[in-house]
Amino acid sequence: MQATAFTFDPQTRSGSVLLDDGTPVPFGAAAFDAGGLRLLRVGQRVRIEFAAPEGGSGERRVTLVTLQTF
Numbered sequence: 562m563q564a565t566a567f568t569f570d571p572q573t574r575s576g577s578v579l580l581d582d583g584t585p586v587p588f589g590a591a592a593f594d595a596g597g598l599r600l601l602r603v604g605q606r607v608r609i610e611f612a613a614p615e616g617g618s619g620e621r622r623v624t625l626v627t628l629q630t631f
Contacts, residue, residue, distance in 0.1 A: 564609050569601040588623035596627030
């Protein structure tokens with residue numbers, strides 16, 4: 562799924578993205594590290610992947626954030 566980087570804290574390597582419908586979705590350091598990135602700038606287009614909620618309930622969590630390539 563594609564999104565736009567909305568916030569990013571290089572100290573914690575976590576932040577949030579905006580889905581194309583404007584919904585903000587947070588991500589943690591593990592998702593950032595999985596993408597192999599060193600830095601993320603606000604406004605960059607990214608590709609994200611989600612994990613299904615554990616136990617079938619709750620919200621999806623972002624497991625990967627990487628740059629969108631064409």
